[in-house]
Amino acid sequence: MKKIEPRTLAGFMELMPEDQIQFNNIKNTIIENYEKFGFLPIDTPVIEDGQVLLAKAGGETEKQIYRAYHSDPTAENLVLRFDLTVPLAKYVAKHYNELSFPFRRYQIGKVYRGERPQKGRFREFYQCDIDIIGKGQLSIINDAEVPSIIYSIFRGLGFESFKIEINNRKFLTGFLLSIGIPIGKHTDILRILDKSKKVSEGETKSSLLCYADEIQVNKLLNLLAIKGSVDQKISWIQEFETTNNEFLTQGINELTDLVKYIRLFGVEDKYFDLDFSIVRGLDYYTGTVYETFIEGYEEIGSVCSGGRYENLAGYYTDEKLPGVGISIGLTRLFDKLKDVIKLKKKCVSDVIIVPMSSDFSYAVSVASMLRNAGVKTEVCCESVSFKSKLKYANRMGVKYIIIVGEDEEKTQKIVLKNMVTAEQQTLNTDDAIKFIKEF
Amino acid sequence: MKKIEPRTLAGFMELMPEDQIQFNNIKNTIIENYEKFGFLPIDTPVIEDGQVLLAKAGGETEKQIYRAYHSDPTAENLVLRFDLTVPLAKYVAKHYNELSFPFRRYQIGKVYRGERPQKGRFREFYQCDIDIIGKGQLSIINDAEVPSIIYSIFRGLGFESFKIEINNRKFLTGFLLSIGIPIGKHTDILRILDKSKKVSEGETKSSLLCYADEIQVNKLLNLLAIKGSVDQKISWIQEFETTNNEFLTQGINELTDLVKYIRLFGVEDKYFDLDFSIVRGLDYYTGTVYETFIEGYEEIGSVCSGGRYENLAGYYTDEKLPGVGISIGLTRLFDKLKDVIKLKKKCVSDVIIVPMSSDFSYAVSVASMLRNAGVKTEVCCESVSFKSKLKYANRMGVKYIIIVGEDEEKTQKIVLKNMVTAEQQTLNTDDAIKFIKEF
Numbered sequence: 001m002k003k004i005e006p007r008t009l010a011g012f013m014e015l016m017p018e019d020q021i022q023f024n025n026i027k028n029t030i031i032e033n034y035e036k037f038g039f040l041p042i043d044t045p046v047i048e049d050g051q052v053l054l055a056k057a058g059g060e061t062e063k064q065i066y067r068a069y070h071s072d073p074t075a076e077n078l079v080l081r082f083d084l085t086v087p088l089a090k091y092v093a094k095h096y097n098e099l100s101f102p103f104r105r106y107q108i109g110k111v112y113r114g115e116r117p118q119k120g121r122f123r124e125f126y127q128c129d130i131d132i133i134g135k136g137q138l139s140i141i142n143d144a145e146v147p148s149i150i151y152s153i154f155r156g157l158g159f160e161s162f163k164i165e166i167n168n169r170k171f172l173t174g175f176l177l178s179i180g181i182p183i184g185k186h187t188d189i190l191r192i193l194d195k196s197k198k199v200s201e202g203e204t205k206s207s208l209l210c211y212a213d214e215i216q217v218n219k220l221l222n223l224l225a226i227k228g229s230v231d232q233k234i235s236w237i238q239e240f241e242t243t244n245n246e247f248l249t250q251g252i253n254e255l256t257d258l259v260k261y262i263r264l265f266g267v268e269d270k271y272f273d274l275d276f277s278i279v280r281g282l283d284y285y286t287g288t289v290y291e292t293f294i295e296g297y298e299e300i301g302s303v304c305s306g307g308r309y310e311n312l313a314g315y316y317t318d319e320k321l322p323g324v325g326i327s328i329g330l331t332r333l334f335d336k337l338k339d340v341i342k343l344k345k346k347c348v349s350d351v352i353i354v355p356m357s358s359d360f361s362y363a364v365s366v367a368s369m370l371r372n373a374g375v376k377t378e379v380c381c382e383s384v385s386f387k388s389k390l391k392y393a394n395r396m397g398v399k400y401i402i403i404v405g406e407d408e409e410k411t412q413k414i415v416l417k418n419m420v421t422a423e424q425q426t427l428n429t430d431d432a433i434k435f436i437k438e439f
Numbered sequence: 440m441k442k443i444e445p446r447t448l449a450g451f452m453e454l455m456p457e458d459q460i461q462f463n464n465i466k467n468t469i470i471e472n473y474e475k476f477g478f479l480p481i482d483t484p485v486i487e488d489g490q491v492l493l494a495k496a497g498g499e500t501e502k503q504i505y506r507a508y509h510s511d512p513t514a515e516n517l518v519l520r521f522d523l524t525v526p527l528a529k530y531v532a533k534h535y536n537e538l539s540f541p542f543r544r545y546q547i548g549k550v551y552r553g554e555r556p557q558k559g560r561f562r563e564f565y566q567c568d569i570d571i572i573g574k575g576q577l578s579i580i581n582d583a584e585v586p587s588i589i590y591s592i593f594r595g596l597g598f599e600s601f602k603i604e605i606n607n608r609k610f611l612t613g614f615l616l617s618i619g620i621p622i623g624k625h626t627d628i629l630r631i632l633d634k635s636k637k638v639s640e641g642e643t644k645s646s647l648l649c650y651a652d653e654i655q656v657n658k659l660l661n662l663l664a665i666k667g668s669v670d671q672k673i674s675w676i677q678e679f680e681t682t683n684n685e686f687l688t689q690g691i692n693e694l695t696d697l698v699k700y701i702r703l704f705g706v707e708d709k710y711f712d713l714d715f716s717i718v719r720g721l722d723y724y725t726g727t728v729y730e731t732f733i734e735g736y737e738e739i740g741s742v743c744s745g746g747r748y749e750n751l752a753g754y755y756t757d758e759k760l761p762g763v764g765i766s767i768g769l770t771r772l773f774d775k776l777k778d779v780i781k782l783k784k785k786c787v788s789d790v791i792i793v794p795m796s797s798d799f800s801y802a803v804s805v806a807s808m809l810r811n812a813g814v815k816t817e818v819c820c821e822s823v824s825f826k827s828k829l830k831y832a833n834r835m836g837v838k839y840i841i842i843v844g845e846d847e848e849k850t851q852k853i854v855l856k857n858m859v860t861a862e863q864q865t866l867n868t869d870d871a872i873k874f875i876k877e878f
Contacts, residue, residue, distance in 0.1 A: 004494045006532040006755040009486060009517070014530070016537060017479035017544065024480055036810050038788040038817030040456035041463055045447060045563050046485065046549060047505070055443045066486070068505050068519065070553035070562075073512035078448070080507065091453070093445040098455060100834045102821060105456065110485060114509035124484050134821070141799055141820035148807065264800055266807035316445040349477040360580055361703055368587065368705035371475050378477030381580035382541060382573070395539045 011115070011123035013331050018348075018397070023334050025343045026157060027108060030128045030328060033153045034106040037145065039130050042105050044087040046112075050077035053086055055315035064113040066123075080112040084129045084327070085312075092133055093316035101135035102142065108330070122331050131325030133312055138322045140254050143288040143308055144261030146326055150292055150304050151267045153328070158342040161295035162303075164267075165275035168255050169285050169307070171237065172276070174248025178240055179219045185211045187282060189220070194279040196224055223276050230259055233274045254287060286310045290326060300336045304328045350436055352393040353379040356386060356405030363404050366414055366429055370402075373433045394419065400436055450554070450562035452770055457787075457836070462773050464782045465596060466547060469567045469767060472592045473545040476584065478569050481544050483526035485551075489516035492525055494754035503552040505562075519551040523568045523766070524751075531572055532755035540574035541581065547769070561770050570764030572751055577761045579693050582727040582747055583700030585765055589731055589743050590706045592767070597781040600734035601742075603706075604714035607694050608724050608746070610676065611715070613687025617679055618658045624650045626721060628659070633718040635663055662715050669698055672713045693726060725749045729765060739775045743767045789875055791832040792818040795825060795844030802843050805853055805868055809841075812872045833858065839875055 008014045015023055047068050054062065066080040067073070081087050084107045092103060108128045115121050130149065132142045147164045154162050172193070176186055188211050196204040201221065208217045226236050237252055255274065262272060280289040287308030294303060306326030313321050351370065355363035360381050367379040378396070380389040393401045403415040408426075416432050417424045427435065447453045454462055486507050493501065505519040506512070520526050523546045531542060547567045554560050569588065571581045586603045593601050611632075615625055627650050635643040640660065647656045665675050676691055694713065701711060719728040726747030733742060745765030752760050790809065794802035799820050806818040817835070819828040832840045842854040847865075855871050856863045866874065 001753070003756060004491060004754055006529040006752070007488060007491060008484060008529070008533065009488055012484035012486065014483055015481070016534065017481060020480045020482055023482070036813070036815050038791070038815060040787070041459045042454070042456060043459055043462070044453055045451035047448060047451065047551070047563060049446060049448055052443060052446060064509075066507050066509055067512070068507045069512070070503075070505055073506075073508070090445040090447070094447065095455060100831055104817070112486070124486060137821065139799075139820040139822060141803065141818075144803075145818075145820075148810075152810070261799075261803055264803040264807065266804075266811065313445070314440070315443055317442060348479070352477070360578075360700075364580065364583075364700055364703040365705075368703065371587075371591070372705065374475070376475050376477060378543070379580075379584075381578040381584075382576065383578060392539055 009123070011117035011121060013122055013124070013335070019338065021348060022338060022341070022343065023330075026334060026341060027126070027128070027330060029156045029343065030153055030330070031106070031108065033149060033156055034128075034130055036152065037104075037130075037149050039104045039106040042088075042091060042107050043109065044081070044084070044091055044107065046080055046110065047078050048081060048087065048090070050079040052090055052316075053079050053081060056086065064115060066112040066114055081109075082113050083111055084109060084127050085131075085325070088129070088131055088133075089313035090316060092321060093313040093319070096317065096319060101133065102138060103133040104130070105133075106130045120332065120335060122335075125329060125331035128328040128330050129325060131312075131323050133321050133323040136320050136322075138308075138324065140257050140288075141261050143254070143324050144258050145265055146288075146290060146306070146324060147262050147272050148265035148267050150290070150326065151271050154292070154294075154304075159294060159340075162271065163293050163295070164272040164304075165278055165291045165293065165302075166255075166258065166272060167274065167276055167278035167289050168251045168258075168287055169279070169289060170247045170287055171251025171255060172279070174245050174251045175223065175237075175240065175276075178245050178248050179216050181212055181216055190279045190282060193220070193224070193277045196277045226276070230269060230272070230274055234259060251287075258288060280305060280307050284309055288324065294337065294340075297337065297340070300332075303333050303337075348376075348396060349378040349398055350376040351378075351400045351402055352396060352398050353377065353402045353404065354386070354389045354393060355380065356403060357409075358383065362409040366402065366404060369429050370433060370436075373437070375433060375436055399439065402432065448562070450556035450560065452561055452563070452774070458777065460787060461777060461780070461782065462769075465773060465780060466565070466567070466769060468595045468782065469592055469769070470545070470547065472588060472595055473567075473569055475591065476543075476569075476588050478543045478545040481527075481530060481546050482548065483520070483523070483530055483546065485519055485549065486517050487520060487526065487529070489518040491529055491755075492518050492520060495525065503554060505551040505553055520548075521552050522550055523548060523566050524570075524764070527568070527570055527572075528752035529755060531760060532752040532758075535756065535758060540572065541577060542572040543569070544572075545569045559771065559774060561774075564768060564770035567767040567769050568764060570751075570762050572760050572762040575759050575761075577747075577763065579696050579727075580700050582693070582763050583697050584704055585727075585729060585745070585763060586701050586711050587704035587706050589729070589765065590710050593731070593733075593743075598733060598779075601710065602732050602734070603711040603743075604717055604730045604732065604741075605694075605697065605711060606713065606715055606717035606728050607690045607697075607726055608718070608728060609686045609726055610690025610694055611718070613684050613690045614662065614676075614679065614715075617681060617684050617687050618651075618655050620651055620655055629718045629721060632659070632663070632716045635716045665715070669708060669711070669713055673698060676715075690726075697727060719744060719746050723748055727763065733776065733779075736776065736779070739771075742772050742776075787815075787835060788817040788837055789815040790817075790839045790841055791835060791837050792816065792841045792843065793825070793828045793832060794819065795842060796848075797822065801848040805841065805843060808868050809872060809875075812876070814872060814875055838878065841871065 068078040069076040110124050111127050150164050192207045278289050285307035289307035291302035292304035308324040312323045353363050353367050363379050367377050370377040401417050413426050414432050415426050507517040508515040549563050550566050589603050631646045717728050717730050724746035728746035730741035731743040747763040751762045792802050792806050802818050806816050809816040840856050852865050853871055854865050
């Protein structure tokens with residue numbers, strides 16, 4: 001029979017088991033932290049009605065959509081989700097009367113975008129999102145809680161040096177207005193600010209000069225150039241406060257409260273900072289915005305981003321639903337940082353039982369006792385050589401193996417071998433369980 | 440603005456958070472058990488190349504396929520996976536040289552089938568699969584380990600009464616040959632046996648008479664009617680042993696070994712039985728086959744099924760890869776049995792902090808301390824009435840709330856309230872943490 005090549009599509013991550021274990025450990029660390037902060041899980045479908053999911057989409061997003069059909073591509077309007085935010089909007093609008101607000105939800109799932117496949121770009125990838133959705137209103141304290149979640153996760157992943165960079169879109173709008181830039185030019189200016197870290201100051205300046213005069217541009221460059229501690233930056237911006245500019249006043253108040261509460265939530269100063277060039281999604285965020293950078297890996301971009309928005313589900317409901325949320329692109333994070341993340345491997349077997357005799361009865365009973373005691377146990381039952389069994393155990397990376405033969409069966413003992421030190425000891429099963437569990 | 444109705448497609452499960460928590464608890468119980476038995480996780484893409492995934496498909500399967508495309512439905516041959524077995528075959532063939540055998544893998548993920556939507560039928564549903572894949576050979580002990588995994592899972596889900604029904608396809612083939620039914624008629628006969636539990640004996644008899652004579656049919660009906668213990672059934676079939684029928688000899692030997700090892704793996708006799716009417720997938724399984732029924736819920740069918748197959752990946756590779764595996768249809772299991780499964784809810788917050796004053800600083804610091812100690816904590820930061828906060832805490836179903844006001848801040852204490860008994864006690868934060876963790 002002619003064989004078909006068992007290939008996997010380009011842009012779709014498929015890991016070997018040892019990498020998958022590490023991937024799952026990272027995912028579980030994220031879940032544990034989301035739950036520690038009281039977020040509830042939801043799991044929306046991967047396929048949704050195109051009319052519902054594309055209510056807002058357009059431009060680039062629409063071009064990247066994966067569509068699905070069951071029998072007739074022209075008759076069915078089904079799309080694969082391209083993020084977890086639009087499904088959340090649908091979910092909250094649909095279940096509005098059954099939910100308790102503020103609604104704190106997390107969702108971790110695969111999303112689909114038809115990007116041009118290239119190294120580090122994925123067409124199927126995991127997003128790990130949290131959002132806190134208010135009913136009509138939502139306290140700024142929620143915005144301050146978000147960095148403490150990011151902090152908790154990246155500390156949990158073993159990172160010592162990273163920085164959560166924070167800005168406020170109301171402040172940005174207020175600042176632009178205060179230096180005399182009319183609202184019609186804000187989008188263009190913000191787009192330049194957003195790129196300013198990736199280009200030279202000269203380039204930023206000449207771009208800005210297309211939309212603002214020299215004095216305005218210098219004030220903007222001063223803003224971007226502020227150095228110092230968070231408190232120094234807060235003092236610096238507080239000097240701009242005017243009574244006539246509500247955006248500026250609100251933005252500064254929000255940033256001030258934010259910093260106060262971030263500290264109360266236990267985030268050390270060295271892990272967060274204000275960065276007035278951060279903008280994020282132009283037509284979505286309206287207040288606090290976040291980005292997160294791993295020290296030494298700034299070139300991979302922000303590993304956790306998000307912000308505050310005015311209204312989650314305007315396409316589906318008249319209810320005003322302000323929210324704040326973040327997303328971690330887990331597939332990309334893993335792809336770029338898997339060798340840096342130092343998490344203890346958790347899910348390979350604790351022990352592999354290697355029988356010496358060809359009767360496996362005793363080995364199987366021992367396996368059963370270990371599993372009943374909660375020890376992750378594998379037992380080699382194939383009729384292969386003892387050497388092959390040892391080789392298999394070695395490749396699986398377990399720390400301990402248990403060797404059993406006729407002598408052990410007679411005395412109802414086992415031989416526990418440390419695969420690292422090669423030390424062996426003869427124990428009864430109960431003591432072996434205790435020993436393995438303590439390790 | 441005209442609003443779009445936020446609807447979810449028919450046949451796609453979307454749960455409220457409290458049900459999602461329960462769903463995830465079941466999923467995690469399954470994962471814990473798969474890992475306890477040493478299975479390694481893999482996660483293959485949802486979208487695969489149609490040429491690869493449909494190598495074997497045809498008939499009903501092909502009709503149910505969901506297809507996907509990014510820009511041109513006529514140019515792209517992409518399909519959504521309809522099970523986790525074909526992706527496993529692809530995975531093992533593709534990564535053959537990098538894997539260690541026997542390869543024990545688990546995968547839990549959504550699969551897609553365009554079934555006619557109706558109550559209890561899903562177009563997107565979770566499958567939870569394990570398979571043990573051998574390189575050229577695979578010991579029967581693996582077949583005996585599988586019921587111990589099923590046992591461990593359903594006991595873990597809190598079920599007291601269920602039965603793992605076991606048969607062997609070699610035995611069935613051998614039995615049919617031994618009573619003189621030629622191989623060409625086996626498929627038709629097996630199809631009738633497979634349905635025999637759902638129809639009357641009379642109906643089974645008249646169906647069988649289309650393919651066999653009266654004497655043969657009576658022998659078949661005798662086989663289906665055997666009553667008694669597993670050992671009695673084994674004795675009964677051992678009487679059929681002949682030297683001229685290798686299928687029969689092998690089938691009986693395998694069943695005998697299987698029962699011996701199932702017991703050594705710790706499965707009590709009341710949880711498994713032999714049922715000679717079980718057939719499963721006609722053109723796939725070649726040895727042991729399993730079905731699992733929950734007592735009192737037999738009408739929902741088998742909740743966990745699978746079996747032994749000769750060759751996993753014949754479409755992709757010449758390597759002979761025998762395997763044994765099972766699948767749990769989690770979405771359907773949840774849909775049918777969610778009210779019966781008694782698992783402790785694990786992931787809502789342990790405690791909700793309800794501040795009395797309008798300054799939330801102290802509440803936030805307390806939340807931070809609790810979370811650092813690993814307590815799942817939520818803090819009500821909205822400027823709503825104390826009564827609204829209590830109502831929210833009630834709806835979230837937490838056992839404890841912590842009340843903090845000016846007095847507590849001054850004395851650096853908290854008030855811990857048991858929401859069930861309404862008992863309150865004033866504690867310092869460390870003692871509160873200890874108290875909550877002990878509970």
